[in-house]
Amino acid sequence: MEINEKLVKKHGLSLEEYSSIKRLLGRDPNFLELGIFSAMWNEHCSYKSSRKHLKILPTKGKQVIQGPGENAGVIDIGDNDAIIFKIESHNHPSYIEPYQGAATGVGGILRDVFTMGARPIALLNSIHFGSPKHFKTKSLLNGVVSGIGGYGNCIGIPTVAGETKFNSTYNENILVNAMAVGHAKKDKIFYSKAKGINKSVVYVGSKTGRDGIHGASMASAEFDENSEDKKPTVQVGDPFTEKLLMEACLELMKDNSVISIQDMGAAGLTSSSVEMASKGELGIELNLDKVPCREDNMSPYEMMLSESQERMLIILEDGKENHARKIFEKWDIDFVIIGKTTKDNNLLLRYKNEIVGKIPIEALASKAPIYDRKWTKKKLPKKKINSKKLNKLNLKDAMIKILSSPNHSNKSWITDQYDQMVMCDTIQKSGSNAAIIRVHGKEKAIAVSVDSSANYCKAHPLTGGKQIVCENWRNLISVGSKPLAITNCLNFGNPENPEIMGEFAECLIGIKESCEFLNYPVVSGNVSFYNGTNNKNIWPTPVIGGVGLIDKLTKPMNHLFKKDNSTIIIVGKTFGHLEQSVFLEEIYSDLDGQPPEINLNNEKNNGEIVLDIIKNNLVYAVHDISQGGLLVALAEMCIGSKLGANIRKPKKLGNIFEYFFGEDQSRYILEVDKKNLTKVEKLLENNNIFYEDIGYTQREKLEIEKEMTVDIKDLCEINNQWYKNY
């Protein structure tokens, strides 16, 4: 087939990039090679627009065993235990086919984690949909939730936490981010770096079909005479096969047979083989006649670019082939030696006794383009709010409106569709600030949470970036865990637009500042650009997934009130920052102005003291104050606990809406037994932490002095309505 300009463009490559390819090869590529370049040089695999900015993230720390660059990040939790985790986006596939898109998103991220030798122990997800009124939203929500559940439930890994948000910015481009967390022995972690010459390269897993062959290119009939029945198809997930593949891999990893292992994710066989070779600085030779194929007459192009799910590539130690084969046969999984490592640093492809492709590995990896795209800074928006207009409103009505809105309703309609308990180590399910998973057979546990604040990031990316890390950290603190490290999924619009690129660059600066200050390094992550359609980009939506450690597990800490007549304290100062708040959004549809500021010093000090207080067993309940402010947080503490609260009117702040709905950061609500109150106060005072005693818990009613009273029963009803009727 002749390579022309049109074909190059169809492969998503610019003409400059095509010239570089010719230069690197010293000749024109053939069709197969062009496909391989296009897969390796696209944004998803090469990180060509983001790499420069990602470099600034702090990735090191005493707790870090493996930072970004591997299939997933690895952290140390003591006693030879390691936690391996990563988050990944599957936005576009989920919009096209919500069930399969979300399901294969879960399958993909699980492979990233068990490839490294971890048994997955928890799944999380962050899902963003368009306006609930948009005609597509309902079926997308339905499909995505049942897809996430369908895969996780079947493979038997609990889905324990997540976040679900609605906003019209996602009308044409939903976000589906899935995170997986696994547990491994610190001395049994597997990497993708190949080692040694002439080692067997083994293909295991499902057969290769024509699934999702490399987006833009194949859709047209032009470059294939049989294209009619060879259209690229949506990937279909097979969690049953993944379960077998996982068990087989984990069984093989028990001894020393594996040199390196890599799942086949985006760009399948191409990226997995190139990555292994590139990290090991050697070459790889594949005999494509051996690739297990699902369909007849598959071409080398299709085999190399297929994104069929549930497949892995393994490089084995000499002489271990039969031992390994037996394990995979036991689990009914295909096992085929398809090639070997070589010393000449090429990707060499043979098919029907011919060499059909030969590309230097470095041309595909280290020499892939890197761009320093133009970006513009965002100014801090002017303060706009006029607090006078607020006074006409009734506090109770505002609270009810927020708690019955889709974004703030109880999410059990979603979480009931996920098996949260399988594996029997879920100490705290979703519904609280973070989920808690016990390390199997031990007395310690990890806490996990995913968080995002797209409107803060939109208003001011730098502050927003800082804020999401802090919010995530706060959620982990609130359940009594020490935050250790994060993974991040950066969902942005078109990076060729300087404003979008600016959002990206500045969010990252914000993330970096918080992570550095809090000693909360980034160990893995994923970038998803081009979220949007027809020049309409989504709001910048970085999602942070954090993992914390509870080293001595006693009782899980959560946000529900426990006892009548205990004291309620707020840790951290309330200024009444209303701009960008849920209150303004839900009541006035007003999203102007600046996001709340973050003071990293306060964040750290407040968090560390609250953790101390929890560890000393001095509190019954802890809740961070986040989107929605104080009153929404208080209501959440009542809902589900059947207890209420009696809150005094603030002394100083003029405007009660600012006080009760302001979203000032770094704050926590604590429920303290009266007998522990002096101890807690002392701890706070000795550390110069600002706190306020705001009232006490009581039965049945949430009351604000002179302002409102509401039955907890009604509150629950209000909070449960929306999904029931949707």
Add this chain to the structure above:
Amino acid sequence: MNSTVIVFPGSNCDRDIAVALEKMQFKNKMIWHKETKLPKSDLIVIPGGFSYGDYLRSGAIAGKSLIINEVIKVANQGCLVLGICNGFQILTETGLLKGVLLRNKNLKFINKDVNIKVIDNNNKFLKKYKNNQILKINIAHNEGNFFTNKDHLKELNEKKLIAFKYCDENGEINEDSNPNGSIDNIAGIFNSKKNILGMMPHPERMIDNLVSNTDGTNLFSSLLN
């Protein structure tokens, strides 16, 4: 007591039940479905999960596996057999228990803690519970909607072969307390000799106060001697 857990490809509550059995002092063995001989055991457990991906019908393909013939053999000789969730589905597919498990009436997977009532404790599985005792136990299934014909239903009632029914926290058995549409709120049944119990709820998830509660432990301790 010797117990044996049968592991099918796609079983995923096998570890959970093994942990529970060992905690309750059973001597437990795991048996891979391709084996053709069962070790000598007093109790055989078919665990929850998605055997063969729940493809075709949940439990259908596992119901045709080699090892199942052995299970049928010893079950007919009186060996105790417990099928939980997918295990219950498999038992109905083999014919060891009558009836079928259809899709949940809301067509969604349901995972939550529900209340169930002990209907009859006059058997080896439930003797440590009281009749009408209310337990809170986790369910997690897509096809838990028990259905059977009139004759079988009559037999279940007359011969006291119903183990559990879904109820609310006050023990009321009605449509509101029926999570999945099961006929007469049935959550678990025995065969006519009462040596086989199939149930949708997961007792192995309820043996540890840190994780949930301990409402499931008596099922296992009933079986010890």
Add this chain to the structure above:
Amino acid sequence: MKFSITITLKKDVLDPQGKVVQNTLQNLNFKNLKNIRQGKYFEIEVNNDDQKDVEKKIDEMCKKLLVNLIIEDYKINKIS
């Protein structure tokens, strides 16, 4: 040779799926809908030229695995 098998729930067996689909369609404003039942469908290709023999085999497959005779009926058709 290629055959199709359609498997449907017996009349007196509740079909929750069919019911939900029916409700949804009615909500989408499809009037005049009397009844919907959902079932399964298989296409089976066989290397064998003796039609009688094949039909017998397929019938056996249905009875042994594909169909739960307690709740389901089935029909076999030759496609090609």
Add this chain to the structure above:
Amino acid sequence: MKFSITITLKKDVLDPQGKVVQNTLQNLNFKNLKNIRQGKYFEIEVNNDDQKDVEKKIDEMCKKLLVNLIIEDYKINKIS
């Protein structure tokens, strides 16, 4: 009037269910099996006598709800 709809996965789309069923049948000693694909089946009864009109409506139902056109094909047949 009564119609049937058969929905099948497009060629080249992975059919994990069909694959497992095929393996199981082969293990149960059904030789000569070349290929099995699983699909869905609906029977729809409608109160309406205008066949053209009904067929159009059913086609609409397929497109709007019953079929995922990205991965599935469908066929409508009149039964009675």
